[in-house]
Amino acid sequence: MTDIDIDTRIRGALDAEDENFLASLDNDRGMFRQIGDSWHGPLGGWAKFAFGIAIVIGVGLAFSFYRAVTAGSTDAMIGWGLTSIALLIMQGFLKEWMFARMNMLTILGEVKRLQIQVARLSSEKG
Secondary structure, three states: OOHHHHHHHHHHHHHHHHHHHHHOOOOOOOHHHHHHHHOOOOOHHHHHHHHHHHHHHHHHHHHHHHHHHOOOOHHHHHHHHHHHHHHHHHHHHHHHHHHHHHHHHHHHHHHHHHHHHHHHHHHHHO
């Protein structure tokens, strides 16, 4: 079997795999399951810590926003408003890290599936 035949078979297998993947998108893991999956593995402790910090920042953000809206003086309103903005930015960066980790785990799973598919095709060749 030539290299061109193998490439053609791999493309054919991946196309079928892509169709199955697209068909199962609605039945795939939801966001909460992906968050739970990110709590396992080598960085699982950091993911749990980041999730806890995100909750603390969210409570602080709600409190500081409330204080900014109900502030009596302009100086207090500016101070609490800037605190709200700072906490909002911190929350955004933390969530970006958490979602990047979830995406990395999803991509890693897809790469593993591709490795299995290539191994199957190479075992059929040999």
